[in-house]
Amino acid sequence: MPVIELVNVIEGAFGPYRGAAAPTANVTLLGRAPVGATYVDTTTGILYIATASTPSVITWTKVGAQV
Numbered sequence: 459m460p461v462i463e464l465v466n467v468i469e470g471a472f473g474p475y476r477g478a479a480a481p482t483a484n485v486t487l488l489g490r491a492p493v494g495a496t497y498v499d500t501t502t503g504i505l506y507i508a509t510a511s512t513p514s515v516i517t518w519t520k521v522g523a524q525v
Contacts, residue, residue, distance in 0.1 A: 474498045474505070481506050481518040489513045496521075 474496040475487060481497045487508075491497070495508040497518060504524045510517040 476500050483517050484515055488516050
């Protein structure tokens with residue numbers, strides 16, 4: 459019986475967004491990622507969280523004391 463992985467159906471709903479660079483304020487996933495969404499920079503492994511999100515503003519904050 460096939461298994462459906464919801465992370466692939468609804469990106470970001472059950473797992474983090476990913477990209478090869480740090481997210482850019484007011485650009486990366488603007489209007490798509492809600493407050494609390496997580497984003498992983500796959501180059502450095504640094505985790506970010508969306509702390510503000512509206513159709514025209516998104517703010518990403520590095521989580522913890524990562525280098």
